Amino acid sequence: MKYISTRGHAEALDFEGVTLAGLAPDGGLYVPESWPRFSAEEIANMAGLPYAELAVRIMAPFVEGSLTEGELRELCTQAYGTFAHEAITPLVQLDEQQWLLELFHGPTLAFKDVALQLLGRLFEHFLSRSDDHLTIVGATSGDTGSAAIDAVAGRDRIDIFMLHPEGRVSDVQRRQMTTVLSPNVHNIAIDGSFDDAQAMVKRMFVDAEVTGKYRITAVNSINWARLMAQVVYYFAAALQLGAPQRKVAFSVPTGNFGDVFAGYVAAQMGLPIERLIVATNINDILHRALSSGDYSAGTVTPTAAPSMDIQVSSNFERLLFCEGGRDGAALAEQMRGFEASKAMQLTNSQREGSAALFTSARATPGEMTQAMAYAAEHYGQTIDPHTAIGLHAARAAGIDPSVPVVTLATAHPAKFPDAVEGATGTVPELPARVGDLFDREERYETLPGTYEAVRDYVVQCATPSA
Ligand SMILES: Cc1ncc(COP(=O)(O)O)c(C=O)c1O
Numbered sequence: 372m373k374y375i376s377t378r379g380h381a382e383a384l385d386f387e388g389v390t391l392a393g394l395a396p397d398g399g400l401y402v403p404e405s406w407p408r409f410s411a412e413e414i415a416n417m418a419g420l421p422y423a424e425l426a427v428r429i430m431a432p433f434v435e436g437s438l439t440e441g442e443l444r445e446l447c448t449q450a451y452g453t454f455a456h457e458a459i460t461p462l463v464q465l466d467e468q469q470w471l472l473e474l475f476h477g478p479t480l481a482f483k484d485v486a487l488q489l490l491g492r493l494f495e496h497f498l499s500r501s502d503d504h505l506t507i508v509g510a511t512s513g514d515t516g517s518a519a520i521d522a523v524a525g526r527d528r529i530d531i532f533m534l535h536p537e538g539r540v541s542d543v544q545r546r547q548m549t550t551v552l553s554p555n556v557h558n559i560a561i562d563g564s565f566d567d568a569q570a571m572v573k574r575m576f577v578d579a580e581v582t583g584k585y586r587i588t589a590v591n592s593i594n595w596a597r598l599m600a601q602v603v604y605y606f607a608a609a610l611q612l613g614a615p616q617r618k619v620a621f622s623v624p625t626g627n628f629g630d631v632f633a634g635y636v637a638a639q640m641g642l643p644i645e646r647l648i649v650a651t652n653i654n655d656i657l658h659r660a661l662s663s664g665d666y667s668a669g670t671v672t673p674t675a676a677p678s679m680d681i682q683v684s685s686n687f688e689r690l691l692f693c694e695g696g697r698d699g700a701a702l703a704e705q706m707r708g709f710e711a712s713k714a715m716q717l718t719n720s721q722r723e724g725s726a727a728l729f730t731s732a733r734a735t736p737g738e739m740t741q742a743m744a745y746a747a748e749h750y751g752q753t754i755d756p757h758t759a760i761g762l763h764a765a766r767a768a769g770i771d772p773s774v775p776v777v778t779l780a781t782a783h784p785a786k787f788p789d790a791v792e793g794a795t796g797t798v799p800e801l802p803a804r805v806g807d808l809f810d811r812e813e814r815y816e817t818l819p820g821t822y823e824a825v826r827d828y829v830v831q832c833a834t835p836s837a
Pocket residue numbers: 481482513514515592624625626627628629630631678679757758781782
């Protein structure tokens with residue numbers, strides 16, 4: 372399998388290459404040259420497989436040429452062995468139509484663990500083939516940071532630099548990152564938003580002063596391997612609900628467009644998906660783009676669903692590429708315009724192509740709170756603010772009542788105790804595996820929100836490539 376850049380200028384790479392590269396050197400994101408596709412019979416034969424085995428079936432075509440099936444199986448078995456639920460991503464029925472897909476049973480209590488427990492192991496596996504050192508630079512609005520840190524803490528040949536927007540993540544989220552004191556973990560609080568942090572990370576990938584000396588890679592969903600691993604739970608859920616004979620809709624709390632793009636990939640691979648509902652909070656650039664073609668970023672407004680406080684959604688570029696005729700040169704031009712003005716209009720083909728599968732909905736803070744209260748009262752479920760936005764959208768989307776709608780429960784409610792208590796009157800308890808979080812020592816660096824300050828810090832602390 373070969374991967375190409377959405378901006379058309381970078382060399383095509385295999386799976387090992389894109390995993391270690393993170394972002395393409397032309398600033399684009401890697402996508403497979405073509406989508407592998409399963410027949411209905413092949414999908415039907417996946418029903419009932421244990422999660423790790425299903426993961427092997429779904430991911431095998433993407434890693435071809437870089438991992439043997441046996442290597443992939445070993446990595447998946449280890450990665451999903453860290454989860455606290457036997458089903459890994461259990462499906463919970465709410466009523467005749469609505470379901471929750473619980474993605475928060477990994478070590479750091481958010482859906483990010485599903486991919487990052489695998490990605491950490493992939494890095495180590497590929498590094499063992501050389502004597503190189505890897506420098507991870509990442510940005511987090513709360514959940515990617517802790518999941519990535521958990522996945523690579525203490526690994527000899529990896530350093531991780533994780534930027535978070537100071538004061539804009541929950542206390543639990545911050546402590547899940549900053550109480551990991553391994554010497555290879557570098558937490559940085561920046562004065563700015565997640566978008567600022569993400570822009571700095573992307574800039575580092577095209578800064579010769581950094582790339583000339585350090586082998587940098589990404590743990591954000593700009594890294595293809597993240598998305599690949601997230602495709603698996605769409606299959607897992609749909610198979611339990613009758614796929615491939617029956618279509619399923621998914622409602623996805625969305626920020627960086629990674630999770631919902633994984634759903635798009637599942638559909639390209641043959642999974643019959645009725646609709647993908649893109650659920651946003653008031654940072655609603657994606658809702659505006661999908662409903663009116665207007666992709667223009669305002670300033671980020673902090674909300675009680677901080678992980679979705681994003682206005683520049685990296686993976687949207689992948690959709691624009693795939694639905695815009697896979698024209699890298701044209702997309703590079705379109706993205707240059709967006710980077711300069713922070714605004715762009717989708718082309719007709721990008722709009723029409725997206726409309727075939729995607730629907731969107733936006734939840735105000737009040738609607739998010741109501742959805743948490745509704746889930747507690749009517750379904751007996753305590754859900755987190757991000758999941759609540761998904762559930763609000765799932766119920767508002769007007770999906771045919773005969774089609775099951777699965778909301779992705781992206782984080783454990785205990786990560787956001789204040790918002791959950793405000794909506795339901797109940798304080799969710801931290802699971803035992805992180806029960807001592809507030810007794811642990813914290814360590815992190817605070818830096819001004821300038822690229823130079825962050826770059827200099829990374830350069831000063833990182834280990835040069837071999
Ligand atoms: C809890 C939670 N829900 C939803 C999202 C949005 O997911 P994505 O950025 O893949 O759209 C995030 C952050 O990524 C998150 O941490």
